[in-house]
Amino acid sequence: MKRQRKAVALISGGLDSMLAAKLVKEQGVEVEGINFFTGFCVEGHTQAIRHSKRDKIKRNNALWAAEQIGIKLHIVEVIEEYKDIVINPKHGYGANLNPCLDCKGFMVAKALEWMHQHDFDFIVTGEVIGQRPMSQRAETMPIIAKESGADDRLVRPLSAKLLPPTLPETEGWIDREKLRSLSGRSRKPQIAMAKDYGYLDFAQPAGGCCFLTDEKYADKLRDLWQARGDRDYEFDDIMLLKIGRHLRPKPHFKMIISRDAGETRFLHGYRKQFISLYPTSHKGPLCLIDGAIKAEDLPLASSIVARYSQGRDAEEVTINIRFPNLHEQELNISPLSPKEVQRDWIL
Amino acid sequence: MEELDTRHLLCPMPVIKLQKRMELLTPTDRIRVRATDPGVLHDIPAWCRIHGHQVMNVVELEEEILIDVEYGGADK
Numbered sequence: 096m097k098r099q100r101k102a103v104a105l106i107s108g109g110l111d112s113m114l115a116a117k118l119v120k121e122q123g124v125e126v127e128g129i130n131f132f133t134g135f136c137v138e139g140h141t142q143a144i145r146h147s148k149r150d151k152i153k154r155n156n157a158l159w160a161a162e163q164i165g166i167k168l169h170i171v172e173v174i175e176e177y178k179d180i181v182i183n184p185k186h187g188y189g190a191n192l193n194p195c196l197d198c199k200g201f202m203v204a205k206a207l208e209w210m211h212q213h214d215f216d217f218i219v220t221g222e223v224i225g226q227r228p229m230s231q232r233a234e235t236m237p238i239i240a241k242e243s244g245a246d247d248r249l250v251r252p253l254s255a256k257l258l259p260p261t262l263p264e265t266e267g268w269i270d271r272e273k274l275r276s277l278s279g280r281s282r283k284p285q286i287a288m289a290k291d292y293g294y295l296d297f298a299q300p301a302g303g304c305c306f307l308t309d310e311k312y313a314d315k316l317r318d319l320w321q322a323r324g325d326r327d328y329e330f331d332d333i334m335l336l337k338i339g340r341h342l343r344p345k346p347h348f349k350m351i352i353s354r355d356a357g358e359t360r361f362l363h364g365y366r367k368q369f370i371s372l373y374p375t376s377h378k379g380p381l382c383l384i385d386g387a388i389k390a391e392d393l394p395l396a397s398s399i400v401a402r403y404s405q406g407r408d409a410e411e412v413t414i415n416i417r418f419p420n421l422h423e424q425e426l427n428i429s430p431l432s433p434k435e436v437q438r439d440w441i442l
Numbered sequence: 443m444e445e446l447d448t449r450h451l452l453c454p455m456p457v458i459k460l461q462k463r464m465e466l467l468t469p470t471d472r473i474r475v476r477a478t479d480p481g482v483l484h485d486i487p488a489w490c491r492i493h494g495h496q497v498m499n500v501v502e503l504e505e506e507i508l509i510d511v512e513y514g515g516a517d518k
Contacts, residue, residue, distance in 0.1 A: 154485070154488070155484070158457075166492075167492055170454050170457055170458050170489075334452065361450075364450030
């Protein structure tokens with residue numbers, strides 16, 4: 096009896112990986128999806144922490160894609176292992192701190208591990224030749240296959256007919272003729288395929304699906320490394336880089352200031368780990384202090400928080416300062432004027 | 443009922459934690475997820491539908507969200 100072949104598909108939540116998994120599934124292969132959470136993933140509801148964006152769709156696009164295709168999705172947290180990819184990328188960075196080629200190799204290697212553990216036969220990705228300048232070029236495709244160890248068990252259904260036949264094709268587990276020959280940056284063929292399958296509400300993130308491709312985010316991560324003198328990070332660090340207004344008035348401390356009620360609520364969860372400041376005489380933001388702030392810096396930090404409160408035009412604002420040991424103190428302070436907030440403080 | 447505290451975690455972490463905990467459960471076992479990220483209102487039901495588990499109850503309180511999930515047995 097012919098054995099049911101099984102494939103694990105990398106599902107990012109974008110259209111390409113969704114179509115690639117669908118092309119293999121409709122050939123009778125049992126497909127399950129895998130999605131790796133690095134901590135840098137852009138999701139609609141991460142951004143929807145902000146109160147003003149609460150009308151945004153709060154869905155996880157990878158889960159949505161899996162449900163549309165009709166496959167299971169395993170979300171795997173790889174935060175610690177992924178650090179080495181971000182900090183020491185063998186193939187370097189793209190335009191910002193995005194180690195795209197190393198990242199793809201890492202994810203395929205992790206999928207290969209999962210494939211062996213779960214007795215699956217091959218791996219599917221949504222890569223398209225020429226789609227991305229760093230990781231999806233004709234010359235990088237074999238590098239990913241080789242360095243990940245997946246070799247000819249890695250199938251890219253959207254560009255398969257432009258690539259050498261893989262094991263699943265030569266063994267007849269899938270029919271190469273039913274795969275595609277897409278290349279280049281145009282999205283038109285994928286959008287047409289999506290329409291044919293009835294996938295209308297797919298995600299099209301403008302800046303890709305990773306915060307490391309974002310210039311401002313990358314700048315904040317570089318600043319964190321520089322301030323600490325160490326190219327390392329913890330999960331909370333990279334989450335907090337996504338939230339609030341970041342100011343570094345002095346090299347030894349940074350202020351993370353909420354911009355609305357949603358961010359205030361989120362930062363509130365960190366008050367046991369950080370010194371926090373908030374105005375009590377007026378409505379205003381919650382601020383976390385990252386770094387080793389000194390007692391003589393507290394008036395400056397308080398006057399900055401006052402500047403972003405509703406007491407910005409008042410003579411004095413009362414700021415509550417709370418330490419992680421729950422000790423609290425209050426300062427009455429004049430808010431800084433907009434001119435006094437120096438441009439190079441803002442990250 | 444067992445509880446899973448995912449307060450102050452952003453999605454997909456609550457789903458990842460639920461996924462890990464569900465591996466230890468057996469059909470008809472129930473677990474209550476406590477969360478603060480409104481993303482769970484979409485993600486946990488979606489994850490349950492995909493894996494054959496059932497969302498039994500959802501309560502939105504002022505400061506947190508409670509979701510009761512029953513193991514559906516599709517994976518074991």
